[in-house]
Amino acid sequence: MNDSGGNGEKKRSRRPSAERTAQxxxxxxxxxxxxxxTREFAENGMGGARVDAIAERAGTNKRMLYHYFGDxxxxxxxxxxxxxVGIRTAERALHIGDRSPEEGIGELALFTWRYFLQHPEFLSLLGTENMHRARWLRQSVRLKELHSxxxxxxxxxxxxxxxxxxxIETADPLHVYLTIASLGYFYLSNQYTLSTIFGRDLIEPTHLNAWERHIVHVTLTSIKR
Amino acid sequence: MNDSGGNGEKKRSRRPSAERTAQxxxxxxxxxxxxxxTREFAENGMGGARVDAIAERAGTNKRMLYHYFGDxxxxxxxxxxxxxVGIRTAERALHIGDRSPEEGIGELALFTWRYFLQHPEFLSLLGTENMHRARWLRQSVRLKELHSxxxxxxxxxxxxxxxxxxxIETADPLHVYLTIASLGYFYLSNQYTLSTIFGRDLIEPTHLNAWERHIVHVTLTSIKR
DNA sequence: CGAGCCGGTAACTAAACAGTTACTTGATGG
DNA sequence: CCATCAAGTAACTGTTTAGTTACCGGCTCG
Known part of the structure; x- marks a missing residue:
């Protein structure tokens, strides 16, 4: 990890004046x-995110940001x-093939919903990237194998x-995944406008649990014979 | 509408030199x-939209924009x-109660999907507004009655x-609407990243039609006894 | 020990931005 | 025919922004 390797623990200076400068x-x-x-882009989008804000949130400054990441x-x-990488890695650990088909699909639906729920920044980043028609994602060379x-x-x-x-014979893998993702994504990413216009606080645990059950129900009834 | 009211039609000047300055x-x-x-905010979000760009697209200038809309x-x-107002008005014209229950729900699903398909700017605006946690929508005084x-x-x-x-007895109106909206919204608003990572062009008519049928199928099987 | 490198700081710059102000043009009514 | 007023233009202002540069200080290796 660290190029200068070896004894990385002994770096601390004893001078009392050095207490503000961390190792x-x-x-x-x-x-x-x-x-x-991640947080700044998720909260403000690519256009709205501020480089200064990122540096400040990271407890560092712009110079380091440009040094490590270019621009x-x-x-x-x-x-x-x-x-x-985060979601696809966690997905692999599921091994949905180890269970019965019905349980496997139900498991994937539950996992996806809960992952979305715990990673709102992921949903927000997807939203931003789609507003820009996948302009940056398309340039990525790392993400070809990841999803297959x-x-x-x-x-x-x-x-x-x-x-x-x-x-049923017509069940299509991409359609099944899109169904699961749709139901989770929309409910969570649009919770603010939905709660406002329908006057129901969608993030309340009761409603959250009801929607979790709903996703599994909808996904399974749509492919069961 | 126009304060100076009355005969607004006779304003045209006959002078040939006036051709560049429209009436x-x-x-x-x-x-x-x-x-x-609408187009600028949909394409770039609230943070990314440029006031100068809006004025230029409108074929006018910032002065008029601030004059008519404040800021x-x-x-x-x-x-x-x-x-x-656009989507809710069109929805009312459907009169889903005039048909059999099954046809009514199917009709609402079809309508919603097709409206989303024809109004990508609506989806994009929702995305932007949700990124900001409905900050502006919450301030709106016009939109209380609209959705009930x-x-x-x-x-x-x-x-x-x-x-x-x-x-089925457990069918819930909000859940049904959220299901319909989810399936349409996610497919369309996330089409760019989805097409990129799964290597299938989701906006192709064949896939579009398949997904339309899928939405109706999923919605109805999830509530049918 | 001291030269140089690397992690880090802070002040700077050129461009872009939201919002303003001083002005022009042309229609209308007295 | 001119005083007035509203529609519209364009240049300007103060601030914010992405990106840069000059510098600091301590660690390491010759």
Whole structure:
């Protein structure tokens, strides 16, 4: 991780005047910038995010930001890539093929909903990127292989379900995933306008639980024979 | 509308030198600004939209924009309000209660999908507003009554379906509407990232038609007994 | 030990931005 | 035919912004 390697613990100076300057830690600074940028881009979008605000949130300054990430656009793309890596990595750990087809799909629906719920910044980043017609994501070279695994595994589960006669023949893996993602994404990312216009606080635990059950119900009834 | 009222049609000058300066038309200028602002805000969000760009798109200048709308925030709220009025007005014309319960719900699903498809700027504005946690929509005084009609009419249709034994007893009007809106919104507003990561062009007519049928199918199977 | 490198700071710059002001033009009514 | 007023123009202002530059200080290795 750290190039200057070895005994990284002994760096602390004993001089009392040095207490404001924390020990140097490139990895931590880099991670802090990425984390701060994730929050800033999620809250304000690519256009609305401020480089100064990111530096301040990270407890550092612009010089370091440009040093580690080049410029605002490259930093944004990094944030977006990391967000995708996050969800796809967690998804793989599910192993939805280890259960019965019905349980596997239900599990994926539950996982997706809960991941969205715990990672509002991911939803927001997707929204921003789509407003810009995937301008930056399209340039990404890292994200070609990442998503095929999901569709492949989902496809296997559906095939098994069809052979067992529990799923309809027309069930399509991409459609099933889009259904699950739609129901989670819209409810959460649009909760503020929806709560306002319909006068119901959608983020309340009661409603949240009801919608979780609804997602699983809708997904399964739409593909069950 | 126009304070100086009366005979607004006879204003045209016959002087040939006046051809570059179009006739004065406050209503048209106002509408042009609102239209230009809708596109600019939809494409760039509240933070990313540029007042100069709006004026240029409208074929006018900032002075007129500030004259008619006050400032950028008030203009943005106006755009948002008009967008909501647009969809809710079109929805009312449907009269989903005039058909059988099943047909009524199917009709609402089809309408919503097609409206979203034809008004991408509406979806984008919702996205922007939600990123800001409905900061401006909450301030709107015009939009309290607008949405209750939809839920009321939907509720009636569901009740009728339950009495006829075609719908399950647990079907909830808000859930049904959220299901329909989710499936349309996510597919369209996230089409760019989805097409990129899954390598399938979702805006192609074949896929569009398949998803339209899917929405109706999912909505109805989720509430049918 | 001291040269140089690396993590980090802060002040700066050129451009872009929202909002304003001084002005022009042309229609209208007395 | 001129005083008035509203529609419209364009240049300006103070502030904010992305990106840069000059500098600091401590660690490490020759």
């Amino acid at each position: 140097r830690d490139p990895e931590r600074t880099r991670a802090a910038i990425l984390d701060a940028a 605002k656009e490259q930093l944004y793309l990094r944030v977006l890539e990391e967000a995708y 695994h999901l569709i492949g595994e989902l496809s296997d589960v559906l095939e098994r379900g069809k052979k067992q006669g529990v799923f | 004065r038309d406050p209503e048209r200028t106002r509408a042009a600004i609102l239209d230009a602002a 950028k925030e008030q203009l943005y709220l106006r755009v948002l309000e008009e967008a909501y 009609h939809l839920i009321g009419e939907l509720s009636d249709v569901l009740e009728r379906g339950k009495k006829q034994g075609v719908f």
